[in-house]
Structure formats: C-alpha cells, structure tokens
C-alpha cells in the first residue's frame with residue numbers, strides 16, 4: 595500500500611545535507627536549499643525541516659507578504675512602493691510562489707513607511723506571539739493576553755516567570771538550534787516563542 599511507495603522513493607539524508615540546509619535556511623533561497631539537500635524537492639526539504647526543527651521550517655526568519663499586510667495594515671501597493679524605494683530584493687518560495695521577506699527587510703520597510711513601534715523598549719512592531727498591535731505591551735514582548743498565556747504555560751512546566759528561571763529551564767531542556775533560538779529571545783528579555791514551549795509540553 596502507501597508504505598511500499600514511500601520505500602521506493604526514500605533516499606536517506608546525509609549529515610552534510612541536513613546541516614547545510616539547517617544553516618542555509620533564512621539566508622538562502624529555495625533553489626539553493628533543494629540543491630544542497632542533494633537535489634530534493636521543495637516539499638521533501640520543507641517536510642524534513644518541519645519534522646526536525648518545527649519552527650516554521652523553511653520560512654524561518656522570513657515573513658510572507660500577506661503576513662506583512664496583516665501585521666502592518668498597509669496594502670500590497672504601499673508595500674511594493676516601499677520595496678522599490680528601498681531597492682529590496684524579495685525571495686520567492688518558487689517561481690509562482692510566495693514572497694519571503696526577511697526580518698531586516700521587514701524592519702526597514704516599516705520604518706520607511708513610518709509605522710511606530712508597538713513596544714518602544716523592545717523595538718517591536720507587534721506582539722511576539724499573537725502578532726497583533728491591538729492590545730498594549732505588557733512584558734517580554736507580549737501583550738496582556740499572551741503574557742497570561744505565557745504564565746500559564748510556564749506554570750504547567752513548573753517554571754517561575756522570572757527571566758533567570760526561564761533561562762535555566764531552557765538550558766536544561768533544550769538543545770541545538772532550538773536552544774539557540776530560545777536564547778536569542780531570552781537575551782533580549784523577550785518571551786520564548788510559543789512553538790518551542792508547546793514542544794516541551796508534548797514531551
């Protein structure tokens with residue numbers, strides 16, 4: 595049945611392929627990733643990443659254009675105008691696929707368009723978790739609601755809400771790229787991304 599078909603097409607990943615994809619994600623385009631994964635398809639690469647990293651996989655560190663429109667409230671034409679003015683090159687997931695905008699490009703665009711920070715102290719344009727600007731910033735880059743949620747999740751994991759305890763917990767429980775990612779947020783006094791916390795819940 596389905597099992598047989600999978601077996602026929604399965605080609606094991608080498609360590610080298612896996613690591614070059616892990617390191618290349620976010621700074622290389624999809625064509626590059628597929629090639630360095632040993633000429634695999636986009637769906638093979640992204641499912642591998644989703645399975646092993648689980649942090650947005652191939653679009654890690656990038657935003658889609660529709661996401662930008664949702665977060666900033668600017669429309670397609672305003673964002674394209676900003677792109678042209680700033681001479682930015684946006685990557686695409688494939689020839690007819692989505693635009694991918696990096697975090698740096700995102701920041702450049704919103705400042706060009708004159709959007710104010712949602713949290714000045716954190717230099718954030720929206721809540722880290724729910725990506726909205728509706729609520730007020732509470733702490734750790736989160737709005738009131740998300741901070742409540744953060745507290746609940748930490749409580750369920752038996753961790754105090756102070757940065758020291760959260761950091762110690764992260765170092766204890768996480769490793770590799772996931773730990774690195776968590777520390778990037780903690781170093782900036784921000785909350786750990788919700789997908790990382792949820793992985794810990796499942797364990």
Ligand SMILES: [Zn+2]
Pocket residue numbers: 721722723724725726729736737738739740741
């Ligand atoms: Zn929020």
